Amino acid sequence: MIVMKFGGSSLANAERIRHVAGIVKAHLDRQPILVLSAMGDTTDHLLGAGETALKEGRLSFQGIIDLHRRAAEDLQLGEGSMQEITSLLDELRDLLMGISLLRELTGRTRDYLVSFGERLSVRIVASYLTKEGLRAHPLDAWDAGFLSDSNFTSAELLEESWSLIPARLLDPALEGSLPVVTGFIAKDEGGNITTLGRGGSDLSATMIGASCGAEEVQVWKDVDGILTADPNLVKKARVVDTISYEAASELAYFGAQVLHPRAMQPCIKTGTMVRVKNSYNPSVEGTRIMPAQGGKIPPIQAITSRKNVTLIDIVSSRMLGQHGFLGEVFTIFARGGISVDMVATSEVSVSLTVDSHYDLAQVRRELLGIASVEIKTGKAIVSIIGDVRRSSEILSRTFRICELLGIQVQMVSQGASKVNNSFIVDQGEAAEVVRGLHEEFFEEDPDSPKGVK
Ligand code: ASP
Numbered sequence: 408m409i410v411m412k413f414g415g416s417s418l419a420n421a422e423r424i425r426h427v428a429g430i431v432k433a434h435l436d437r438q439p440i441l442v443l444s445a446m447g448d449t450t451d452h453l454l455g456a457g458e459t460a461l462k463e464g465r466l467s468f469q470g471i472i473d474l475h476r477r478a479a480e481d482l483q484l485g486e487g488s489m490q491e492i493t494s495l496l497d498e499l500r501d502l503l504m505g506i507s508l509l510r511e512l513t514g515r516t517r518d519y520l521v522s523f524g525e526r527l528s529v530r531i532v533a534s535y536l537t538k539e540g541l542r543a544h545p546l547d548a549w550d551a552g553f554l555s556d557s558n559f560t561s562a563e564l565l566e567e568s569w570s571l572i573p574a575r576l577l578d579p580a581l582e583g584s585l586p587v588v589t590g591f592i593a594k595d596e597g598g599n600i601t602t603l604g605r606g607g608s609d610l611s612a613t614m615i616g617a618s619c620g621a622e623e624v625q626v627w628k629d630v631d632g633i634l635t636a637d638p639n640l641v642k643k644a645r646v647v648d649t650i651s652y653e654a655a656s657e658l659a660y661f662g663a664q665v666l667h668p669r670a671m672q673p674c675i676k677t678g679t680m681v682r683v684k685n686s687y688n689p690s691v692e693g694t695r696i697m698p699a700q701g702g703k704i705p706p707i708q709a710i711t712s713r714k715n716v717t718l719i720d721i722v723s724s725r726m727l728g729q730h731g732f733l734g735e736v737f738t739i740f741a742r743g744g745i746s747v748d749m750v751a752t753s754e755v756s757v758s759l760t761v762d763s764h765y766d767l768a769q770v771r772r773e774l775l776g777i778a779s780v781e782i783k784t785g786k787a788i789v790s791i792i793g794d795v796r797r798s799s800e801i802l803s804r805t806f807r808i809c810e811l812l813g814i815q816v817q818m819v820s821q822g823a824s825k826v827n828n829s830f831i832v833d834q835g836e837a838a839e840v841v842r843g844l845h846e847e848f849f850e851e852d853p854d855s856p857k858g859v860k
Protein backbone atom coordinates (compact mmCIF):
# COMPACT_ATOMS: atom_id res chain seq x y z
CA MET A 408 0.00 0.00 0.00
CA ILE A 409 1.17 3.55 -0.68
CA VAL A 410 -0.04 7.03 0.22
CA MET A 411 -0.26 9.59 -2.56
CA LYS A 412 -0.61 13.21 -1.49
CA PHE A 413 -1.46 15.93 -4.00
CA GLY A 414 -0.94 19.60 -3.16
CA GLY A 415 -3.05 22.58 -4.18
CA SER A 416 -1.23 23.39 -7.40
CA SER A 417 -1.62 19.78 -8.59
CA LEU A 418 -5.38 20.22 -8.14
CA ALA A 419 -5.69 23.79 -9.40
CA ASN A 420 -8.50 23.14 -11.93
CA ALA A 421 -10.43 20.46 -13.81
CA GLU A 422 -7.60 19.84 -16.21
CA ARG A 423 -5.10 19.27 -13.40
CA ILE A 424 -7.56 16.94 -11.65
CA ARG A 425 -7.90 14.84 -14.82
CA HIS A 426 -4.15 14.66 -14.94
CA VAL A 427 -3.96 13.58 -11.28
CA ALA A 428 -6.54 10.88 -12.02
CA GLY A 429 -4.20 9.56 -14.69
CA ILE A 430 -1.30 9.42 -12.21
CA VAL A 431 -3.48 7.63 -9.65
CA LYS A 432 -4.63 5.07 -12.22
CA ALA A 433 -1.03 4.30 -13.05
CA HIS A 434 -0.48 3.36 -9.37
CA LEU A 435 -3.62 1.32 -8.68
CA ASP A 436 -1.68 -1.91 -8.32
CA ARG A 437 -0.07 -0.40 -5.18
CA GLN A 438 -3.42 0.16 -3.46
CA PRO A 439 -3.07 3.89 -2.89
CA ILE A 440 -4.73 5.99 -0.21
CA LEU A 441 -5.04 9.58 -1.46
CA VAL A 442 -4.54 12.67 0.67
CA LEU A 443 -5.51 16.00 -0.84
CA SER A 444 -4.95 19.69 -0.20
CA ALA A 445 -7.46 22.35 -1.10
CA MET A 446 -7.65 23.26 -4.81
CA GLY A 447 -5.11 25.90 -5.91
CA ASP A 448 -4.87 28.81 -3.48
CA THR A 449 -8.24 28.14 -1.90
CA THR A 450 -6.87 28.22 1.65
CA ASP A 451 -5.52 31.74 1.09
CA HIS A 452 -8.79 32.79 -0.49
CA LEU A 453 -10.81 31.40 2.41
CA LEU A 454 -8.63 33.30 4.86
CA GLY A 455 -9.06 36.42 2.71
CA ALA A 456 -12.85 36.00 2.71
CA GLY A 457 -12.74 35.63 6.49
CA GLU A 458 -10.77 38.87 6.85
CA THR A 459 -13.18 40.75 4.58
CA ALA A 460 -16.16 39.48 6.56
CA LEU A 461 -14.44 40.45 9.80
CA LYS A 462 -13.11 43.88 8.83
CA GLU A 463 -15.63 45.08 6.26
CA GLY A 464 -18.67 43.09 7.27
CA ARG A 465 -19.33 41.79 3.77
CA LEU A 466 -19.16 38.49 1.89
CA SER A 467 -16.53 38.05 -0.81
CA PHE A 468 -16.17 34.46 -1.86
CA GLN A 469 -17.47 34.38 -5.41
CA GLY A 470 -14.02 33.27 -6.64
CA ILE A 471 -14.16 30.22 -4.37
CA ILE A 472 -17.67 29.34 -5.55
CA ASP A 473 -16.68 29.73 -9.20
CA LEU A 474 -13.50 27.67 -8.92
CA HIS A 475 -15.28 24.67 -7.40
CA ARG A 476 -18.48 24.90 -9.44
CA ARG A 477 -16.56 25.30 -12.66
CA ALA A 478 -14.31 22.33 -11.90
CA ALA A 479 -17.30 20.17 -10.98
CA GLU A 480 -19.15 21.16 -14.17
CA ASP A 481 -16.11 20.76 -16.34
CA LEU A 482 -15.53 17.27 -14.89
CA GLN A 483 -19.23 16.55 -15.52
CA LEU A 484 -19.87 15.29 -12.03
CA GLY A 485 -23.27 13.79 -11.29
CA GLU A 486 -26.24 15.46 -9.63
CA GLY A 487 -25.48 13.94 -6.23
CA SER A 488 -21.97 15.41 -6.02
CA MET A 489 -23.17 18.78 -7.33
CA GLN A 490 -25.63 18.84 -4.46
CA GLU A 491 -22.97 17.96 -1.93
CA ILE A 492 -20.74 20.75 -3.23
CA THR A 493 -23.60 23.23 -3.17
CA SER A 494 -24.46 22.31 0.39
CA LEU A 495 -20.86 22.80 1.52
CA LEU A 496 -20.77 26.18 -0.23
CA ASP A 497 -24.04 27.11 1.50
CA GLU A 498 -22.56 26.16 4.85
CA LEU A 499 -19.54 28.30 4.02
CA ARG A 500 -21.80 31.23 3.18
CA ASP A 501 -23.57 30.88 6.53
CA LEU A 502 -20.27 30.85 8.35
CA LEU A 503 -19.00 33.97 6.54
CA MET A 504 -22.32 35.63 7.26
CA GLY A 505 -21.86 34.80 10.94
CA ILE A 506 -18.36 36.27 10.94
CA SER A 507 -19.56 39.43 9.21
CA LEU A 508 -22.36 39.91 11.73
CA LEU A 509 -20.35 39.13 14.84
CA ARG A 510 -17.19 40.81 13.57
CA GLU A 511 -15.28 38.11 15.35
CA LEU A 512 -12.87 35.53 13.97
CA THR A 513 -11.21 33.29 16.55
CA GLY A 514 -8.63 30.62 15.78
CA ARG A 515 -11.35 28.03 16.16
CA THR A 516 -13.61 29.72 13.62
CA ARG A 517 -10.67 30.25 11.28
CA ASP A 518 -9.95 26.50 11.27
CA TYR A 519 -13.60 25.73 10.58
CA LEU A 520 -13.44 28.29 7.75
CA VAL A 521 -10.34 26.90 5.99
CA SER A 522 -11.56 23.30 6.38
CA PHE A 523 -13.97 23.90 3.50
CA GLY A 524 -11.07 23.89 1.03
CA GLU A 525 -10.07 20.28 1.70
CA ARG A 526 -13.64 19.10 2.25
CA LEU A 527 -14.59 20.42 -1.18
CA SER A 528 -11.53 19.08 -2.98
CA VAL A 529 -11.84 15.48 -1.76
CA ARG A 530 -15.48 15.37 -2.84
CA ILE A 531 -14.78 16.74 -6.29
CA VAL A 532 -11.81 14.47 -6.91
CA ALA A 533 -13.41 11.33 -5.45
CA SER A 534 -16.52 11.90 -7.48
CA TYR A 535 -14.49 12.31 -10.66
CA LEU A 536 -12.47 9.16 -9.92
CA THR A 537 -15.71 7.26 -9.35
CA LYS A 538 -16.96 8.51 -12.70
CA GLU A 539 -13.75 7.16 -14.17
CA GLY A 540 -14.59 3.72 -12.87
CA LEU A 541 -12.59 3.66 -9.61
CA ARG A 542 -14.26 2.92 -6.29
CA ALA A 543 -13.20 6.20 -4.71
CA HIS A 544 -14.47 7.12 -1.29
CA PRO A 545 -14.15 10.71 0.07
CA LEU A 546 -13.32 10.90 3.77
CA ASP A 547 -13.07 13.86 6.11
CA ALA A 548 -10.02 13.58 8.35
CA TRP A 549 -12.14 12.98 11.46
CA ASP A 550 -13.73 9.98 9.77
CA ALA A 551 -10.23 8.73 9.02
CA GLY A 552 -9.08 8.80 12.67
CA PHE A 553 -7.34 12.21 12.86
CA LEU A 554 -7.71 13.37 16.46
CA SER A 555 -5.78 16.48 17.56
CA ASP A 556 -5.34 18.78 20.52
CA SER A 557 -7.26 22.07 20.56
CA ASN A 558 -4.37 24.29 19.58
CA PHE A 559 -6.33 25.90 16.74
CA THR A 560 -4.44 26.89 13.57
CA SER A 561 -1.49 24.65 14.43
CA ALA A 562 -2.84 21.63 16.24
CA GLU A 563 -0.80 18.54 17.09
CA LEU A 564 -2.18 15.08 16.48
CA LEU A 565 -2.88 13.08 19.62
CA GLU A 566 -1.18 9.76 20.22
CA GLU A 567 -4.50 7.94 19.76
CA SER A 568 -4.38 8.84 16.07
CA TRP A 569 -1.70 6.17 15.65
CA SER A 570 -4.29 3.47 16.27
CA LEU A 571 -7.45 5.28 15.14
CA ILE A 572 -6.16 5.98 11.62
CA PRO A 573 -5.31 2.40 10.65
CA ALA A 574 -8.49 1.18 12.35
CA ARG A 575 -10.49 3.41 10.01
CA LEU A 576 -8.47 3.27 6.82
CA LEU A 577 -7.58 -0.41 6.89
CA ASP A 578 -11.13 -1.38 7.85
CA PRO A 579 -12.09 -4.42 5.77
CA ALA A 580 -15.26 -2.56 4.79
CA LEU A 581 -13.06 -0.25 2.70
CA GLU A 582 -11.24 -3.18 1.09
CA GLY A 583 -10.90 -2.72 -2.65
CA SER A 584 -11.90 0.95 -2.50
CA LEU A 585 -9.77 4.03 -2.90
CA PRO A 586 -9.96 6.33 0.15
CA VAL A 587 -9.59 10.04 -0.65
CA VAL A 588 -8.81 11.80 2.62
CA THR A 589 -8.73 15.53 3.45
CA GLY A 590 -5.23 16.69 4.36
CA PHE A 591 -4.52 19.52 6.81
CA ILE A 592 -7.55 19.15 9.08
CA ALA A 593 -8.57 17.13 12.13
CA LYS A 594 -10.97 17.37 15.05
CA ASP A 595 -10.25 17.79 18.73
CA GLU A 596 -11.85 15.75 21.50
CA GLY A 597 -14.66 18.27 21.78
CA GLY A 598 -15.52 17.70 18.10
CA ASN A 599 -14.20 21.08 16.93
CA ILE A 600 -12.44 21.23 13.56
CA THR A 601 -8.72 22.00 13.86
CA THR A 602 -5.88 22.45 11.35
CA LEU A 603 -2.29 21.21 11.48
CA GLY A 604 -0.71 24.49 10.33
CA ARG A 605 -0.20 25.82 6.81
CA GLY A 606 1.05 23.15 4.44
CA GLY A 607 -0.17 20.56 6.96
CA SER A 608 -1.48 18.05 4.46
CA ASP A 609 2.07 16.72 4.10
CA LEU A 610 1.85 15.76 7.75
CA SER A 611 -1.57 14.16 7.20
CA ALA A 612 -0.04 12.03 4.47
CA THR A 613 3.04 10.94 6.42
CA MET A 614 0.86 10.19 9.44
CA ILE A 615 -1.33 7.87 7.38
CA GLY A 616 1.72 6.30 5.77
CA ALA A 617 3.51 5.70 9.06
CA SER A 618 0.50 4.52 11.06
CA CYS A 619 -0.84 2.22 8.33
CA GLY A 620 2.53 0.71 7.47
CA ALA A 621 2.64 2.06 3.90
CA GLU A 622 5.46 1.06 1.60
CA GLU A 623 6.03 4.72 0.78
CA VAL A 624 4.43 8.14 0.98
CA GLN A 625 4.48 10.01 -2.30
CA VAL A 626 4.16 13.76 -1.95
CA TRP A 627 3.18 15.13 -5.37
CA LYS A 628 4.18 18.76 -5.86
CA ASP A 629 4.87 21.12 -8.73
CA VAL A 630 8.66 20.79 -8.54
CA ASP A 631 10.89 17.86 -9.48
CA GLY A 632 11.83 17.15 -5.86
CA ILE A 633 13.95 18.76 -3.20
CA LEU A 634 16.49 20.94 -4.97
CA THR A 635 20.06 21.77 -4.05
CA ALA A 636 19.03 25.44 -3.81
CA ASP A 637 16.11 27.74 -4.60
CA PRO A 638 15.88 27.72 -8.42
CA ASN A 639 14.81 31.36 -8.35
CA LEU A 640 18.24 32.19 -6.92
CA VAL A 641 20.39 29.53 -8.57
CA LYS A 642 19.78 28.59 -12.19
CA LYS A 643 21.82 25.43 -11.93
CA ALA A 644 19.97 24.09 -8.89
CA ARG A 645 19.26 20.40 -9.30
CA VAL A 646 17.28 17.62 -7.69
CA VAL A 647 18.69 15.89 -4.62
CA ASP A 648 18.05 12.17 -5.11
CA THR A 649 18.29 10.92 -1.52
CA ILE A 650 18.18 12.85 1.74
CA SER A 651 17.69 11.93 5.39
CA TYR A 652 14.56 12.83 7.37
CA GLU A 653 16.61 15.13 9.58
CA ALA A 654 18.10 17.01 6.64
CA ALA A 655 14.69 17.30 4.97
CA SER A 656 13.19 18.74 8.18
CA GLU A 657 15.98 21.27 8.55
CA LEU A 658 15.53 22.27 4.92
CA ALA A 659 11.81 22.69 5.36
CA TYR A 660 12.29 24.81 8.43
CA PHE A 661 15.11 26.93 7.08
CA GLY A 662 13.49 28.13 3.92
CA ALA A 663 12.95 25.45 1.28
CA GLN A 664 9.17 25.45 0.98
CA VAL A 665 9.02 21.88 -0.22
CA LEU A 666 7.61 20.11 2.80
CA HIS A 667 5.90 20.94 6.04
CA PRO A 668 8.64 21.10 8.73
CA ARG A 669 6.87 18.62 11.00
CA ALA A 670 5.93 16.23 8.21
CA MET A 671 8.91 13.94 8.76
CA GLN A 672 8.11 13.17 12.40
CA PRO A 673 5.76 10.20 11.90
CA CYS A 674 8.03 8.59 9.33
CA ILE A 675 11.13 8.99 11.51
CA LYS A 676 9.38 6.74 14.04
CA THR A 677 8.68 3.98 11.55
CA GLY A 678 11.33 4.46 8.87
CA THR A 679 8.66 4.87 6.17
CA MET A 680 10.10 6.26 2.95
CA VAL A 681 8.81 9.61 1.65
CA ARG A 682 9.21 10.47 -2.00
CA VAL A 683 8.74 13.98 -3.39
CA LYS A 684 7.40 13.81 -6.96
CA ASN A 685 6.34 16.33 -9.59
CA SER A 686 2.77 15.96 -10.84
CA TYR A 687 3.68 18.16 -13.81
CA ASN A 688 6.57 15.85 -14.65
CA PRO A 689 5.66 12.40 -13.28
CA SER A 690 8.39 10.41 -15.00
CA VAL A 691 11.12 12.12 -12.95
CA GLU A 692 12.20 9.92 -10.01
CA GLY A 693 11.99 12.75 -7.48
CA THR A 694 13.69 12.92 -4.09
CA ARG A 695 13.66 9.98 -1.66
CA ILE A 696 13.61 10.90 2.01
CA MET A 697 14.65 8.02 4.24
CA PRO A 698 16.73 7.03 7.26
CA ALA A 699 20.29 8.36 7.07
CA GLN A 700 22.64 5.78 5.64
CA GLY A 701 25.99 6.14 7.34
CA GLY A 702 28.84 7.11 5.09
CA LYS A 703 26.93 7.36 1.85
CA ILE A 704 25.69 10.90 2.27
CA PRO A 705 27.62 13.55 0.30
CA PRO A 706 29.21 16.38 2.33
CA ILE A 707 26.56 18.85 1.22
CA GLN A 708 23.06 18.14 0.04
CA ALA A 709 21.46 21.54 -0.22
CA ILE A 710 21.85 25.22 0.56
CA THR A 711 18.96 27.32 1.69
CA SER A 712 18.32 30.80 2.93
CA ARG A 713 15.59 32.30 5.00
CA LYS A 714 14.93 36.03 5.08
CA ASN A 715 13.17 38.27 7.60
CA VAL A 716 15.38 37.28 10.47
CA THR A 717 16.15 39.49 13.46
CA LEU A 718 19.44 39.09 15.30
CA ILE A 719 19.49 39.89 19.00
CA ASP A 720 22.77 40.41 20.81
CA ILE A 721 22.55 40.22 24.58
CA VAL A 722 25.67 41.15 26.54
CA SER A 723 26.13 41.07 30.29
CA SER A 724 29.16 40.82 32.47
CA ARG A 725 26.83 39.17 34.96
CA MET A 726 26.99 36.10 32.80
CA LEU A 727 30.62 35.59 33.67
CA GLY A 728 30.93 32.42 35.72
CA GLN A 729 27.25 32.67 36.70
CA HIS A 730 24.53 30.13 36.51
CA GLY A 731 20.94 30.70 35.50
CA PHE A 732 21.55 33.65 33.16
CA LEU A 733 20.65 31.78 29.99
CA GLY A 734 17.65 30.35 31.80
CA GLU A 735 16.43 33.88 32.51
CA VAL A 736 16.98 34.95 28.93
CA PHE A 737 15.03 32.05 27.47
CA THR A 738 12.26 32.41 30.02
CA ILE A 739 11.72 35.94 28.76
CA PHE A 740 11.36 34.67 25.18
CA ALA A 741 9.12 31.82 26.29
CA ARG A 742 6.82 34.21 28.17
CA GLY A 743 6.53 36.31 25.03
CA GLY A 744 5.58 33.22 23.01
CA ILE A 745 8.57 33.81 20.76
CA SER A 746 10.31 30.95 19.04
CA VAL A 747 14.10 31.23 18.93
CA ASP A 748 15.81 29.75 15.87
CA MET A 749 19.58 30.03 16.20
CA VAL A 750 21.68 30.53 19.31
CA ALA A 751 25.36 31.18 19.94
CA THR A 752 26.90 32.05 23.27
CA SER A 753 30.21 33.13 24.67
CA GLU A 754 31.14 33.73 28.29
CA VAL A 755 29.59 37.22 28.43
CA SER A 756 27.16 37.30 25.54
CA VAL A 757 24.44 35.39 23.84
CA SER A 758 23.28 36.02 20.29
CA LEU A 759 20.07 34.59 19.00
CA THR A 760 17.74 34.95 16.07
CA VAL A 761 13.97 35.10 15.78
CA ASP A 762 11.61 35.59 12.87
CA SER A 763 10.99 39.30 12.16
CA HIS A 764 7.22 39.04 12.42
CA TYR A 765 7.44 39.04 16.24
CA ASP A 766 6.91 42.26 18.15
CA LEU A 767 9.95 42.44 20.42
CA ALA A 768 9.08 45.52 22.49
CA GLN A 769 8.16 43.65 25.66
CA VAL A 770 11.03 41.16 25.38
CA ARG A 771 13.46 44.04 24.91
CA ARG A 772 12.18 45.81 28.02
CA GLU A 773 12.56 42.65 30.09
CA LEU A 774 16.00 41.82 28.70
CA LEU A 775 17.20 45.34 29.46
CA GLY A 776 16.55 44.53 33.10
CA ILE A 777 19.37 42.00 33.06
CA ALA A 778 21.71 42.90 30.19
CA SER A 779 22.48 45.29 27.38
CA VAL A 780 20.61 44.44 24.23
CA GLU A 781 21.05 45.19 20.57
CA ILE A 782 18.36 44.24 18.05
CA LYS A 783 19.34 44.09 14.37
CA THR A 784 16.68 43.52 11.74
CA GLY A 785 17.02 42.71 8.04
CA LYS A 786 19.15 39.59 8.42
CA ALA A 787 19.02 36.22 6.69
CA ILE A 788 19.94 32.72 7.81
CA VAL A 789 21.93 30.77 5.27
CA SER A 790 21.87 27.04 6.03
CA ILE A 791 24.11 24.41 4.59
CA ILE A 792 22.50 21.02 4.92
CA GLY A 793 25.13 18.38 4.86
CA ASP A 794 27.22 16.03 6.93
CA VAL A 795 28.34 17.90 10.02
CA ARG A 796 31.07 15.30 10.54
CA ARG A 797 32.73 17.07 7.65
CA SER A 798 32.00 20.50 9.03
CA SER A 799 35.62 21.70 9.13
CA GLU A 800 35.89 21.23 5.41
CA ILE A 801 32.43 22.63 4.77
CA LEU A 802 33.00 25.70 6.96
CA SER A 803 36.46 26.48 5.62
CA ARG A 804 35.21 26.41 2.05
CA THR A 805 32.11 28.41 3.05
CA PHE A 806 34.05 31.15 4.81
CA ARG A 807 36.52 31.39 1.98
CA ILE A 808 33.62 32.10 -0.40
CA CYS A 809 32.19 34.72 1.97
CA GLU A 810 35.59 36.34 2.20
CA LEU A 811 35.99 36.37 -1.58
CA LEU A 812 32.57 37.98 -1.88
CA GLY A 813 33.47 40.52 0.79
CA ILE A 814 30.55 39.41 2.94
CA GLN A 815 30.68 39.56 6.71
CA VAL A 816 29.39 36.50 8.57
CA GLN A 817 27.63 37.80 11.69
CA MET A 818 26.88 34.64 13.67
CA VAL A 819 27.50 30.95 13.22
CA SER A 820 25.85 27.89 14.65
CA GLN A 821 26.22 24.22 14.04
CA GLY A 822 23.03 22.35 14.77
CA ALA A 823 23.04 19.40 17.11
CA SER A 824 20.95 17.73 14.42
CA LYS A 825 24.30 16.97 12.78
CA VAL A 826 23.02 18.03 9.41
CA ASN A 827 22.86 21.79 9.56
CA ASN A 828 25.52 24.50 9.57
CA SER A 829 23.87 27.90 9.65
CA PHE A 830 25.14 31.46 9.63
CA ILE A 831 23.74 34.96 9.52
CA VAL A 832 24.42 37.60 6.88
CA ASP A 833 22.66 40.80 5.86
CA GLN A 834 19.47 39.98 4.02
CA GLY A 835 20.58 41.80 0.88
CA GLU A 836 23.63 39.56 0.65
CA ALA A 837 21.90 36.21 1.07
CA ALA A 838 21.26 35.54 -2.62
CA GLU A 839 24.87 36.22 -3.53
CA VAL A 840 26.15 33.90 -0.80
CA VAL A 841 23.80 31.10 -1.83
CA ARG A 842 24.90 31.43 -5.46
CA GLY A 843 28.55 31.49 -4.49
CA LEU A 844 28.21 28.43 -2.28
CA HIS A 845 26.22 26.51 -4.86
CA GLU A 846 28.93 27.13 -7.38
CA GLU A 847 31.58 26.05 -4.90
CA PHE A 848 29.90 22.84 -3.77
CA PHE A 849 27.84 21.72 -6.74
CA GLU A 850 28.95 23.29 -9.98
CA GLU A 851 32.68 23.21 -10.41
CA ASP A 852 32.91 19.62 -11.46
CA PRO A 853 29.87 18.84 -13.58
CA ASP A 854 30.76 15.14 -13.85
CA SER A 855 30.93 14.38 -10.18
CA PRO A 856 27.90 12.76 -8.54
CA LYS A 857 25.70 15.00 -6.47
CA GLY A 858 27.65 17.28 -4.24
CA VAL A 859 30.71 15.07 -4.11
CA LYS A 860 33.82 16.84 -5.22
N1 ASP B 1 -4.42 23.79 2.07
C1 ASP B 1 -3.54 23.99 3.19
C2 ASP B 1 -2.58 25.13 2.91
O1 ASP B 1 -2.61 25.70 1.83
C3 ASP B 1 -2.79 22.77 3.56
C4 ASP B 1 -1.83 22.25 2.52
O2 ASP B 1 -1.89 22.65 1.36
O3 ASP B 1 -0.99 21.42 2.88
O4 ASP B 1 -1.81 25.47 3.76
Ligand code: MG
Pocket residue numbers: 414415444445447448450
Ligand atom coordinates in the same frame (compact mmCIF):
# COMPACT_ATOMS: atom_id res chain seq x y z
MG1 MG C 1 -2.31 24.80 -0.29
